[in-house]
Amino acid sequence: xxxxxxxxxxxxxxxxxxxxxxxxxxxxxxxxxxxxxxxxxxxxxxxxxxxxxxxxxxxxxxxxxxxxxxxxxxxxxxxxxxxxxxxxxxxxxxxxxxxxxxxxxxxxxxxxxxxxxxxxxxxxxxxxxxxxxxxxxxxxxxxxxxxxxxxxxxxxxxxxxxxxxxxxxxxxxxxxxxxxxxxxxxxxxxxxxxxxxxxxxxxxxxxxxxxxxxxxxxxxxxxxxxxxxxxxxxxxxxxxxxxxxxxxxxxxxxxxxxxxxxxxxxxxxxxxxxxxxxxxxxxxxxxxxxxxxxxxxxxxxxxxxxxxxxxxxxxxxxxxxxxxxxxxxxxxxxxxxxxxxxxxxx
Amino acid sequence: xxxxxxxxxxxxxxxxxxxxxxxxxxxxxxxxxxxxxxxxxxxxxxxxxxxxxxxxxxxxxxxxxxxxxxxxxxxxxxxxxxxxxxxxxxxxxxxxxxxxxxxxxxxxxxxxxxxxxxxxxxxxxxxxxxxxxxxxxxxxxxxxxxxxxxxxxxxxxxxxxxxxxxxxxxxxxxxxxxxxxxxxxxxxxxxxxxxxxxxxxxxxxxxxxxxxxxxxxxxxxxxxxxxxxxxxxxxxxxxxxxxxxxxxxxxxxxxxxxxxxxxxxxxxxxxxxxxxxxxxxxxxxxxxxxxxxxxxxxxxxxxxxxxxxxxxxxxxxxxxxxxxxxxxxxxxx
Numbered sequence: 001x002x003x004x005x006x007x008x009x010x011x012x013x014x015x016x017x018x019x020x021x022x023x024x025x026x027x028x029x030x031x032x033x034x035x036x037x038x039x040x041x042x043x044x045x046x047x048x049x050x051x052x053x054x055x056x057x058x059x060x061x062x063x064x065x066x067x068x069x070x071x072x073x074x075x076x077x078x079x080x081x082x083x084x085x086x087x088x089x090x091x092x093x094x095x096x097x098x099x100x101x102x103x104x105x106x107x108x109x110x111x112x113x114x115x116x117x118x119x120x121x122x123x124x125x126x127x128x129x130x131x132x133x134x135x136x137x138x139x140x141x142x143x144x145x146x147x148x149x150x151x152x153x154x155x156x157x158x159x160x161x162x163x164x165x166x167x168x169x170x171x172x173x174x175x176x177x178x179x180x181x182x183x184x185x186x187x188x189x190x191x192x193x194x195x196x197x198x199x200x201x202x203x204x205x206x207x208x209x210x211x212x213x214x215x216x217x218x219x220x221x222x223x224x225x226x227x228x229x230x231x232x233x234x235x236x237x238x239x240x241x242x243x244x245x246x247x248x249x250x251x252x253x254x255x256x257x258x259x260x261x262x263x264x265x266x267x268x269x270x271x272x273x274x275x276x277x278x279x280x281x282x283x284x285x286x287x288x289x290x291x292x293x294x295x296x297x298x299x300x301x302x303x304x305x306x307x308x309x310x311x312x313x314x315x316x317x318x319x320x321x322x323x324x325x326x327x328x329x330x331x332x333x334x335x336x337x338x339x340x341x342x343x344x345x346x
Numbered sequence: 347x348x349x350x351x352x353x354x355x356x357x358x359x360x361x362x363x364x365x366x367x368x369x370x371x372x373x374x375x376x377x378x379x380x381x382x383x384x385x386x387x388x389x390x391x392x393x394x395x396x397x398x399x400x401x402x403x404x405x406x407x408x409x410x411x412x413x414x415x416x417x418x419x420x421x422x423x424x425x426x427x428x429x430x431x432x433x434x435x436x437x438x439x440x441x442x443x444x445x446x447x448x449x450x451x452x453x454x455x456x457x458x459x460x461x462x463x464x465x466x467x468x469x470x471x472x473x474x475x476x477x478x479x480x481x482x483x484x485x486x487x488x489x490x491x492x493x494x495x496x497x498x499x500x501x502x503x504x505x506x507x508x509x510x511x512x513x514x515x516x517x518x519x520x521x522x523x524x525x526x527x528x529x530x531x532x533x534x535x536x537x538x539x540x541x542x543x544x545x546x547x548x549x550x551x552x553x554x555x556x557x558x559x560x561x562x563x564x565x566x567x568x569x570x571x572x573x574x575x576x577x578x579x580x581x582x583x584x585x586x587x588x589x590x591x592x593x594x595x596x597x598x599x600x601x602x603x604x605x606x607x608x609x610x611x612x613x614x615x616x617x618x619x620x621x622x623x624x625x626x627x628x629x630x631x632x633x634x635x636x637x638x639x640x641x642x643x644x645x646x647x648x649x650x651x652x653x654x655x656x657x658x659x660x661x662x663x664x665x666x667x668x669x670x671x672x673x674x675x676x677x678x679x
Contacts, residue, residue, distance in 0.1 A: 115601070115610075116626040116659075150551050152628075155629060159629070199551070202544075230605075237537075237540035273605075285574070303574055305577070306656065308656065312574075
């Protein structure tokens with residue numbers, strides 16, 4: 001049941017939502033002192049909120065129906081929740097269209113492609129777009145960028161940040177007549193400040209970092225996207241025991257999914273490609289094997305089609321298979337400049 | 347160094363200690379900017395003195411990452427490496443790094459005579475004095491490993507000299523020759539290559555020096571495709587591809603290696619003219635610059651590169667190459 005329907009004061013409600021508690025089930029199992037600490041209110045107030053919450057829960061017979069399984073959420077509640085969080089735009093309209101608006105929070109999206117297709121570019125673009133303020137249709141959040149290959153270049157992030165601010169000012173100028181009200185106070189340095197950059201040099205460090213991310217994010221609740229670039233690198237180098245690798249990878253995937261769900265953030269994993277012998281010929285496929293391909297919620301493959309870069313939705317529970325062109329410019333990821341821009345449905 | 351960054355982040359003590367213990371390097375992107383771009387020597391890049399290329403790469407060969415030079419035989423990869431070694435050993439006021447260079451010469455291509463020639467022609471004011479020439483040349487250490495295991499051993503030694511902060515550039519010419527000779531194509535080779543790649547990358551990052559590696563080319567076999575399962579290929583296309591494959595060159599060492607390098611510079615010859623292309627880079631657009639090899643190294647014929655769209659930037663041509671070697675004699679085509 002959503003927090004929005006609780007009979008509590010508006011300030012208490014906004015505190016709950018700001019702290020990340022959007023449904024009853026998310027805080028009903030906590031102790032009042034824990035809730036009080038998170039919301040920065042007194043213990044008594046927190047106890048009062050929880051009492052009201054459990055009372056409404058009992059009253060709301062229809063939601064309580066099938067002897068509510070503790071911790072479960074109804075599909076209806078989930079639908080409302082999804083609408084509360086806007087998607088993270090990729091700055092390319094065609095790409096956003098096939099993604100249903102952009103990268104979704106609470107889901108793990110895997111993006112893979114050949115070297116040089118623009119995976120790191122997309123990663124940096126997303127780390128910057130998550131910071132677009134709520135007034136401009138964004139999430140106003142921070143980003144965590146986990147770099148396993150050393151391909152993150154600060155100068156490039158600065159370039160893309162400057163272009164993003166330019167676009168926002170143009171947009172703001174068009175939409176609002178009163179330019180004073182929407183003074184865009186963002187400076188590229190502010191954007192860089194909101195990207196938490198981690199560099200890991202081995203698979204053990206990678207796993208350790210992901211294990212500790214939940215502590216980090218509970219201290220920094222406004223992180224709304226975690227980007228791992230790339231999740232493959234350390235697992236391809238010198239693994240003797242393939243079974244161990246599969247175990248480690250699935251453990252890591254589960255942790256990332258839990259992270260996405262618990263903190264309502266988007267997780268984007270960038271993957272590499274490998275060749276596989278299927279049906280008598282070699283084909284390109286994303287790395288890390290078949291068991292890994294089940295781990296992500298959504299899968300996007302970036303590829304070359306003639307002279308253009310395309311993205312293809314390979315796997316998604318809610319999006320249909322489609323491909324769309326995009327281009328990498330000095331301003332970041334943008335719409336492709338070709339004349340016949342068509343989204344091809346498969 | 348990890349401790350310094352973590353303390354700047356304002357993390358609670360418990361987490362900071364854990365991260366420090368695990369040696370996880372963390373920082374905010376802004377402090378990265380301050381650390382690297384604003385404070386590092388030459389903003390973290392080694393200028394190549396080829397204006398167009400330096401502009402495209404935002405200053406030159408970047409520190410801390412792997413840059414790959416790939417191209418057919420005789421195109422100029424070793425010349426490029428010689429020029430870079432010279433540039434790294436020059437004093438700071440001439441645009442150099444004022445440091446030592448480790449040159450790993452696998453195929454015995456290093457020519458000290460050619461190095462001095464490049465030096466004399468490009469920086470006459472330094473090299474005309476014999477002691478200066480001796481000092482510059484004395485900063486370049488050439489290693490000639492005879493096998494992969496010797497190379498691995500010397501890597502460990504290199505790590506020590508890097509810690510002492512004297513070495514400012516590492517050149518490996520060529521990586522392909524080291525690995526190809528030792529193993530059969532397949533799993534053992536990939537594993538060893540993988541280990542070396544990781545080690546060299548961590549060396550580069552840890553000591554923040556540029557690392558340049560050369561790679562060879564091989565012809566693309568008929569079995570190879572570069573398509574995904576969802577890309578439908580028409581029958582006509584496959585016939586066309588087959589005739590192309592015979593003269594089609596690709597970089598050696600496989601796709602895993604292609605992912606691991608951060609910057610890939612492709613040198614090729616097309617219709618008798620040599621080009622240097624920025625095929626993979628996090629910051630540069632796909633540009634191709636025509637160049638010639640002169641007595642002072644590599645000279646770009648035009649500083650405005652030709653922008654190539656599409657996957658063509660990755661293809662390696664070897665057309666008209668023989669014409670160049672024939673010193674402009676009658677064209678055979």
